[in-house]
Every structure is written in C-alpha cells, then in structure tokens.
Amino acid sequence: MVDLLRRLRGLPRRLPVELRRLLPRSVRARATFAATAVVTLALGGSSVALLAVLHANLLRTAQQAAVEQATKVVETAAVEHLPSILALHGGTSVWVVDAQGKLVAATPDLLARPAVPAPAVPAPAVPAPDVPGPIAPGVAQHPFPRPAGERPWAVGARLQGHEERMVTMSVTGPDGPLTVHANASLREVDAAGDTTGTALAVGVPGLAVLVAAVTWRVTGRALRPVEAIRAEVAEITGHDLHRRVPVPRTGDEVARLAVTVNATLDRLEDAGLRQRRFIADASHELRSPIAVLRTQLEVALAHPDPELWPELLADALEDTVRLQDLAADLLLLARLDAADPVAVELLDLDAVFAAALAARAADRVPIAAQLAHGAVVLGNRTWLTRLLTNLVDNAQRFAAGRVEVELAVRDGLVVLEVRDDGPGIPADDRERVFERFTRLDDARSRELGGAGLGLAIARDLAGHHGGTLTVEPAPVGARLVARLPRADQAEGAVG
Template structure:
C-alpha cells in the first residue's frame, strides 16, 4: 500500500472507532435519560396510590393520571382491589407476592394493554391495616423506543457519510502533501551520472518536505562536485603519467637502437629515474584512493613528538638543515604511517623551496590545550595570499614550482591536507614574515 492509502485507511479506522464509541454512548445516555423520566413519573403515581391505600381511601376505579398508562392495586392474596379503567376486571398482572414493603423497578416487553412497546413498571408495596398492598404503575416506553430508533437511523446514515467524507478529505490532503515528494522522486529518477547538474524542485511550504528537497539538492551538489573532482583528477593523472611514460619509452627505444655500449649506462640511468617517478606517482595515487575511500583511521594512541622527531632526524642529509623545537609528551590518535607521511610531505615541500633554513615546531594550543599544532616554516619565496588554498589542490604547481627539476607531481600538499582531515584535523598555509608557513592542527588524544 502507498503512504497515501495507509494514511487514508488509518484516519478512517480511527474516526470509525471514535464514531462507534460515540454512537454507543449517545444511544446509552439517551435511553437511560428517557427511562429515568418514565420511571420517575410512574413512581410518583404509584406512591400517591400507595398513600391512598394506607389511608383506606381507594376508589373502586382509579382515574387516568399523567405519567402512568395503567394502575393496579393487589393485596397480599393476589386479589385485585382496584385498577385503572384500562385494566378493569382483569386479574393481577403479576403472580409474584411481595413479603415486605419496598419499591421494585422492572421493564416488561409484553404489556397487559396489548401494546407493542415496552412498559416500565414500578411496584410499590405498602403496609395497610388490612395487610400488605402492592401498587403497580406502568408507563409506556414508546417515546424512548421511538427516540432510540430515530437516533439509530440517523447514525446509520450519518456515520457512513462522515466516514466517507473523512476518507475523501484525507485522500485529497495526503495527495496534495505528497505531490512534492512525487515530484522529487520523479526528478531524481531522471538524474543520471551525466545529469548531476539538475536539481529537484523545492516547495515554498518551508516544511519537512521542503527541507528534504533542500537536503537532496545539497547532496546533488556534493555529488556533482565529487564527479567534477574525479574527472579532473583522472585527466590530471593521465597527463602526469603520460609524460614520464613517453620519456621512458623514448629512452628505451634509443637504448635499443644505439649499438655503443658506453652510452647504455646513461640511457638506463635516465630510464630508472623516470621509472622511480612513475612508481612514486602510482604510490601517491594509491594513497589518495585509500583516503578518498574513507579507510578508517586506527584509534590507537601514539607519541606525536617522537614521530616528528624521528621524521626530522631522518632528513640530516638534506640540502637544507632542519631545526626542530618540539614540546614533549604530545599524544594523538591515528595511524603512525600516515602521520609520518604528512610530516614528510611538508618537509619535502620545504626542501624544494627553502634557501638556508627550515624550522619545525610542535606545541599544544586551544582553550583546553586539546589541539596539537605542527608548524613547518621555510625561508623560500613563499606563497602569495591568493594561492594559499590552490596549493592544496591535486596536481597544482605554482609558477615558481612548475619546473620538473624540483620534483613532485603536485600531490604532496594535497595528500598532507587529506591526511590531516582524515585524522580530524586541518592543514593551512598561513602568514609568515618570510617564506612559506604550513600549520597542521590535530586533536590531542
């Protein structure tokens, strides 16, 4: 069943149950009220006749009275002492002989008057000088029966009509409410991997469906951005791979054509350099793929201070010496291999452009000292403020870094930022009096 059908069925079922209970309550209250009124009138007449019997003032024929259809007075032996005109000459209407004074209420379906309506009979037993006397006063329930029948007929017609109205209104309202959802579904069904620029309609209702449409459009924005990024990445990767593969093939073809063995070492050395560049590029692409796949980060604690110190110590043979000022005992949660790669990529970038100095510092910052701050500063040409975000894009080289003699394919800083984000941190290029300054912030374990 559709949501529309379930909503209509549920609303109709609830209303039907409520109407059934209300109808039963209405009929019960109406019948009880009419019965009480008839009973009160009959009892008043029976009490009045009982008082006359106690005083010995009974007439041979009781006059008709308001509130009672018939009256009959019977002694304790079952002898009829007097009665109303419509019961004159008839025997006692009940064979039961009370043994003590009191009042009894009962309803008889068969009236002694031959009426088809029920009779509410009040039986009042009183003590007189001649013994116990029982007065029977009965009133017809024709008004109550008529009212019950009329009410039941009205409910039999009105309840189904009301249920039908509720069902139709619910079906219509639910259809209107779900119409934007169907429009969203239809639009999403038409969107393919080549139509990620399309968006679903957002209704002007500012309700849950409007928020759903806005969220769907935000998801499509992310998918489109991811698709564009993926296509750009594939194009850049293809371009970066094509150049070393072309050079490598040329070198191998030249080596195959040259017969002078003295030239082979030089040709093979160049081929090995391009092979190493291809191997490094393939490793970087594999690491980016693992990061993009959101491979979970280990939650084990590691000493970030010792990790940075070891990474710096391994660079002692570099062109520019690295100075380090590291706070002790800083621990973070994550992968030691990936965090080492983050530090290494920052140091590699600094080595490419530094003139004489590279400074590495590690401190703890933040209001609760819950953030580890790693800074790598060099004295190179620096990064223009307009390019401080662009340097983190994949395969990006600034003008001063376009020469392949500097090495790298433009993935180092992109990988470093992705690794920092994967560990719940950030990596930014910030202001520096001279050169470039990269700041990585990671949450302390």
C-alpha cells in the same frame, strides 16, 4: 496510525498471493485505508457505547418516573380517600386495587380500556424505601419489575409493541389495604433508540467516506512534491548532475528531503568534476615522464655507445622513480577518497616525528625541530609520518636555507607547524595550493620533481584524522599549520 501502517506493510508477506493483490500498494492508498479503518472502528465502538448508555439512562428515567408516581399515590392513600380518577402527570399509567382485586382508582388513560382483573399481590413485610410524605404505620412498600411475560392491570404489558416497566407498592389507609401499580411505557425509550441508531447508521459510514476522501486528497497533495522529486531524480544521469530537484516552500519533511537530495547532487557533481579533473591531470602527469623515458630508451637503442649508457640509464632511472612516486601518490589518493579503514593506535607524535626527522639529517635544507611532549593522538603511524614528510618536502622545495618544525599542544589540540624562509604563498592562493596537481611555480616544481599532490594528500590525511590543514600568515616565507584532536577527543575520528 504508524503501527497500523507497519502492520499493513508487513501483512502481504503473510498472505496468499491472491489476497496480496487486493491490498493497497501505494503510500497514498495505504494511508487512506489506515485512516478510514481507524476512524470507522473508533466511530463504530463509540456508537455502540453511546446506544448502550442512552438506553440504560432512559430505562433508569422511566423506572424512576414510575416509582415517583406510585409514591405520590401511596402518600395520598395513606392519609385520605383516593378519587376514582387519579390526576397525575408524566405519562405513567397508575391504578389502585383493594384486597379483593377490585379497581379503586386509575389514571384517565386506563379508564377508557376494558379492565382485566389482576390477582392480588400481597405486600411483603419489609421496610419501605425512602418515600417522601406521611406513610401510615405498618405500611409496607415494595417496588419490583414485572416478570417477563406478565401482563399488568388493565390493558396488557405491551402498548403497540413497546415494553413497559411496572412498579407495585402496598399501603393501608382510609380505604383499607390497597395495592398501587404504576406502569411506565418504554415507547419514548424505543423511539429515542431507533432515532439515534438510524442517525448513527447513516452518519458513521458518511463520516468514514468523508475521512477517506479527505485523506486521499490531502495525502495526494502532500506526496505530489515527492513524485516531482522522484521524476526529476529519475531523469538525472551522469552527464546531468547540474540539475536539481524542486524544493517546495512548505518547510516540512518533504522540503528537507528535497534540500538533502540537492546537497547529495552537489556532492556528486563536485566528485564527478574532481574525478574528471583528476583523471585528466593524472594522464597529463603520467604522459610526460613516460614520453621522456621512451625517448631516452630510443636514444640508447639508436646510439649503442657504451659510454652514453650510464647517463641515459641514470636519467631513465630518475624518471622511473618519478613515475613510481606519482603512482604511489595516486594510489594513496584513491584510498583516501574511498575512506578505507586503517589500523589506528595511540601515538606519541614527539617520538614519531623525531624518528622521521632524524632520517632526514642529510637533506639539502636543514630542519630545526621543536617537539613538545604529551602530543598523543589516535591515528595511523604511516599516514601521520606521511603528513609530516609532505609538509617538510614542500617547505624544503621552496626554502632559501631554513625549515622549522614545531609540535605543541594548545587548547586541547595537537598543533604541527612547518615554516620556511622561501617566497611564501600569496593570500589568494592559500586554498588553491591544496588542489590536486596545483603548482604555483610550474617550471620550478617540475624541475624539483613535484607533481602538485603533496599538500592535497597532506590535507586529506589531516581530515581523515579529524583535523585540519591550513596556510596561515607568516612574516617570512610560508607557514602551514595542521591541527589534530588529542587522544581523549579523537576516538572514532579516523575514517
């Protein structure tokens, strides 16, 4: 069925335009056409085979009946005189002639017909087949079908237009040499074939029509939920992502399709909300430093005092750097959201993180590092360095006087922990801190230059390397833990 549907799908490309219009185009019509064609071909072939087998069996039965009746007469003629009327049963006509072709005995159905003498058939000198009963020594028996067009003894070879099968045997007994003819009519064979053929001629088209009607109805009922899903999706726009398609209770492939479509709509709605929130937050974050920078430039123009310029230029430079960092963070987030491919390599995080931390020796809050050997991952050097930098920047922003960095290998994972001795992160905010532009202490974060993107970027970087980033309980301060797969488990993890 599947192969037939595929051939029907590809057939229109190989046919002229006029014929393409005649082929079914909908799934429902193609399924109905394919099912009906398969059933029709199967029933047609089975009908032909059935008629052939039935005809062969009936012919064999008629032939066997003629042989049995002739054998009975031969067995009787071999030991005694034959009566003029042969009392046989089974519907087979039997007549016996002597060496001169004179009729010796016949079944009652032949006695009422005018007899036509038949030429004597000499008995071949071959061993007789296995015929039960006493056979006179030296008697030869030979059954053979009548040649085409030959008429049997008595009334001709066709009774009311029906073919016959004749068997001839020879025997020598008390009545002398005799020839036994047994003629089996194929009237019943023809009648059975005609009846069966008529029944099949009516039944096969009827079954084909029934299959077409059932397939059309069942396919329509099966595709009705798909049409409902299509209609609902067609009405959903960018402002209606909260709508969902109906999920049928059948639990079949259509129901799973509806669940998948709803899950896709969930992701689209979430992405749309995040995009709108991201645009609003980015606009807000960009508006503040731009407004401050404009104010500083306007003040410098309004007071052309060279003594004020160094301070104004320093403030303007600070806001420009802040704008530059924010723009870089926004571009990185856009790249992470787009899942653009990046170059990856085998990295020993011991060496990568040691070099990154050595460049921060003059930071306001000192960093105590404990880096383990063998922390090899498959990733991007710039992104993993940015992951560490964001975590350390966040810890130094809130630390009182100590930041600890620990790199270890546990349970087949590379684990990076960054701890500080600051106020810590409340349990209710341990997931919210990873949202973009989120600040738990907004005034302090703005003063220290944070835009609320560091931890969001860090989590996305860990996720793109097949890892995770979470906030975990700590006795003092905050404890952020990033877990990355080792190199032997990370192939294909970076997206």
